Amino acid sequence: MVLELKKPRPVWQIMFSTHHTDVGLLYTITGLAFLFMAGVLAMMIRTHLFFPGQGVLISDSVTFNRIFTVHGLTMLFLFALPVANGVGNYLVPLMVRYKDMAYPKLNAIAFWMNPVGGVLLWLGFSDTSWVSYAPYSVIRAPGPAADMMIFGLKILGISSILSSINFVVTILKCKHPDLPLRKVPLFAWSMMTVSLMTIVAMPSYAAALIMLLTDRLGVSGFFNPSMGGDPIAYLHLFWFTFHPEVYIFLLPSIGMMYEIIPRFSRKPLFSQGSGVFAFVMLGLIGFASWGHHMYSTGMDFTTKVVFMIGTLAAVPASGMHVFNFLATMWGGRIRFAAPMKFAVGGIALFFSAGAGGVLNSAMPLDFISHGTYWVVGHMHLFLTGTIAFGFVGMVYYMFPLITGRMYSEKLANIHFIGMLWGSVQVFYTQHLLGLEGMPRRIYDYPAEYTSWTQLNQIATIGAWILGASFVAFLINLIYYSAKGKEANMDDPFGLGGKYYYPHQAKNPHHIGY
């Protein structure tokens, strides 16, 4: 067990360790730190949009553009991926009953690329928007910022490929011989699925980044129409990576819910088989739908139909997960401690995000929704409503395991209610803003559109509630990890029995363990 704060160690020992629990801890802390940094940027964006007019909070549009770019990049690459990898590092070796990750040094290297990439992204503060569509990112995006973003993302991409290789090898080659693959816990299955997806998807974006860089240097013209290139090629390369990437962000969160829900329902999982099947299906079908991001780029009817079918095909598999969760809860005796609350809230919002996704994939509705705040609301409902809910639930779940202390359930309640309320208020309202026609990524909107102003103000208040709830989270993380009540390590959540940690981590640095 890793009792970091009950049995303190010098910080360098954790930093230079290659043990999976230490690397997992570093990943998780880095991810959460970047969550709060990018959250501050989000609060700035929302506060700025409270009133129409320029200079409400942010004095010029370049700064605004830079802020939403870095907010997006940080949340995706420096929060979602590291936290998933952190929890994966903690649990996957234990779940497959191996002493460590397959390549411990590679693991540490993959982690240490994250701060480097993060520093490049934050010092560059590029204004290309996180998608950095060519040719804007080639011919107009200002100087070293965009190049630093390209290098930062390059490093983060390599890092995620390395850690993916590590997970795949750990699960497939280092798993205990007595443990058949189909019985591997579903969280480990989700990590394996997303790792395989990363290995397939990421090279396309890596290539696109290199091409973008050489285009920017002027030695090539892959995406520059004035040199015979085609911007649409960039979109294909980009979305071929980033539609699967959506599932790469999502599936670990689903896997975490698979860890939390049966345990707090005091009941076996409804069906391991359908969970595995749905993970594999999503892993495959995730690659069949990237084109739905490009309906409006002049795609012909047949191509649109193909991508619409590919998108809709992912729904039954997602539905199987939801069914599995609900059927597991059915007939249980559920204890609603913080992790379970977040897991259930995550499932509820997962459904509404998914329903919005079905609407998005219907071809004619693209005229209404694409490029508006509808899309912003939709993908934030996934990223905050589902992914962050799962991650936060898992952080609460592992809190006693990591610190040996208990978080404050009262603060966790405030966090949960604020996060659920805030997410619904801000992201549902953004859907409505999209229907009113408000484009995304705008610095200012005309004051005469009163409905935009009103909806923006509702959304901003929701965002403040969401942001305030994370203050409760921060207090829980910092104060209660040092001063909280000591946890009953056999059964910290009072579920009865000695089954909270079926998998025990042994860190050689902990004397006495």
Added chain:
Amino acid sequence: MKRIIAVSIIALIALALVPSIHFAHAQEKSAKQYINLRAEVWNEFFRMTTAAFTVGAVVSGTMIWLVWRFRESHPKNQTPTRWEKLDDPTTGNYEKEGH
């Protein structure tokens, strides 16, 4: 119970059909020479949202009921589940006499 299910299914079907009737009527009025593009697209949107909200009502209703009925403090939920005698209930199975 059966009657409730039947009535709710009929109500859901009616809910799904109502918008299509209403908007089909609206379409007739505006379509003159060309098809009315925005009416077509928005009708589609309202049909889709009707479907989405119908399914959403079922799913979220089920979830709220589950959370209410199977919380551990529910009066009918005082006896432990049959898996709780295991060291780890999540490792149990659904065979008749769960062991």
Added chain:
Amino acid sequence: MGHDTAEWVFIGVVIAILVYVGVDSWIVQKEVEEVPADAETIKVTGQQWFWSFEHADGTKEISTLHLKKGHAYNFEIYSKDVMHSFNIPDWVVFEDAVPGHVNHAWFAPDQTGEFPIQCREYCGLLHYNMRGSLIVEDTP
């Protein structure tokens, strides 16, 4: 009901709904993609950060577009520099302007008035202000 039956029923229902969504949007998309044969062509050019228009008879307009009620119009959408997105929200007209490509969108206004035109794809500094207006006039 057995252990698996419930799940199969559930998946069946989900697939049925998805088939409905797919078929319905196929039908509607097929309908709205058909450009009327007598539609008048209007060239739309997006550049940082305004829209310019060229009518079939050669008259040019910047930012404000005048059209006649009861006619069908087919937009040919070009871009001079970076990607933009030509959008008239009130008329559900929306298509990207991609440099090096020509895209199409059409509509037939049946109501007079002034409607906003905007850019819906991030295009840099003044993206938020890349606005114009469409004025639909009554034909005598």
